[in-house]
Amino acid sequence: MARIGIIGSEGRMGHVLLEAIAAAGHECAGGVDRGDDVANLADASDVLVDFSVPGALKDNLHAAIGAGIPILIGTTGISGEHHLAIDNAARAIAVLQTGNTSLGVTLLSHLVAEAAARLGTDWDIEIVEMHHRNKVDAPSGTAILLGEAAAAARGIDLASHTESGRDGHTGARKPGAIGFAALRGGTVAGEHSVILAGDQERITLSHSAENRAIFANGAIRGADWLIGRDAGRYTMQDVLGI
Numbered sequence: 001m002a003r004i005g006i007i008g009s010e011g012r013m014g015h016v017l018l019e020a021i022a023a024a025g026h027e028c029a030g031g032v033d034r035g036d037d038v039a040n041l042a043d044a045s046d047v048l049v050d051f052s053v054p055g056a057l058k059d060n061l062h063a064a065i066g067a068g069i070p071i072l073i074g075t076t077g078i079s080g081e082h083h084l085a086i087d088n089a090a091r092a093i094a095v096l097q098t099g100n101t102s103l104g105v106t107l108l109s110h111l112v113a114e115a116a117a118r119l120g121t122d123w124d125i126e127i128v129e130m131h132h133r134n135k136v137d138a139p140s141g142t143a144i145l146l147g148e149a150a151a152a153a154r155g156i157d158l159a160s161h162t163e164s165g166r167d168g169h170t171g172a173r174k175p176g177a178i179g180f181a182a183l184r185g186g187t188v189a190g191e192h193s194v195i196l197a198g199d200q201e202r203i204t205l206s207h208s209a210e211n212r213a214i215f216a217n218g219a220i221r222g223a224d225w226l227i228g229r230d231a232g233r234y235t236m237q238d239v240l241g242i
């Protein structure tokens with residue numbers, strides 16, 4: 001049984017995570033939200049799970065390092081600076097950062113890499129996602145994760161090949177670009193499609209999240225796996241062995 005501390009405990013994910021922790025036979029060590037002391041929570045926990053906001057990331061890493069415990073970061077909308085902070089923290093503790101903790105998306109990212117590697121660069125890659133009306137970041141962390149998988153498989157840098165937010169007279173699509181489109185509305189838990197568009201044919205690889213429990217269950221599996229790990233930066237692929 002692990003003592004899991006929840007960062008962002010009053011949020012949509014925090015509530016689902018709390019239920020899933022009990023169902024999995026673990027213990028919730030407590031929760032923090034805006035203005036709470038994460039260092040105290042870290043001292044009472046075996047592992048921290050963060051579904052909150054990017055602005056809290058550095059304090060969360062600092063608290064995990066201070067307590068000498070691992071942390072799973074599920075918060076999305078994070079920047080290059082945040083990734084550097086994660087890399088630095090991973091020298092001291094085990095850190096797992098992912099835009100999507102679900103088993104399905106972890107497998108999907110493999111399928112996307114496989115397709116992108118096998119098909120020539122004349123196959124255009126477009127990533128479409130839809131989420132609930134309250135989501136604040138775009139493209140989603142999952143869309144970026146899938147874009148990274150495709151870019152890595154093609155041996156290119158994602159940032160310099162991204163096309164997003166097309167509007168107006170955009171000109172033709174750049175060869176080799178990876179495109180992103182984000183839709184928002186209703187209560188959608190998470191829909192992602194990676195479209196590989198060739199001449200006169202298309203492949204679409206998709207994942208549908210029917211509820212947030214899939215993220216919570218994956219996060220608990222990841223958090224449990226992190227306990228006792230050596231310092232380093234890990235992914236859900238490491239956890240699931242796929």
Ligand SMILES: NC(=O)C1=CN([C@@H]2O[C@H](COP(=O)(O)OP(=O)(O)OC[C@H]3O[C@@H](n4cnc5c(N)ncnc54)[C@H](OP(=O)(O)O)[C@@H]3O)[C@@H](O)[C@H]2O)C=CC1
Nearest residue numbers: 008010011012013033034051052056074076099100101215
């Ligand atoms: N990786 C994955 O698989 C998934 C990732 N996510 C990501 O998780 C994050 C949270 O999503 P969701 O639960 O829907 O969002 P919510 O807005 O519902 O919850 C965020 C919570 O974080 C709290 N919070 C704000 N500031 C801080 C702070 N400084 N320290 C600690 N907590 C704080 C908020 O409190 P307050 O309201 O008081 O500001 C709120 O309770 C998002 O980035 C989302 O994209 C979501 C699902 C799956």
Ligand SMILES: O=C(O)C1=N[C@H](C(=O)O)C[C@H](O)C1
Nearest residue numbers: 076099135140141142189190
């Ligand atoms: O904010 C959400 O809800 C979700 N966020 C993650 C993302 O940005 O990809 C994961 C999931 O799609 C739900």
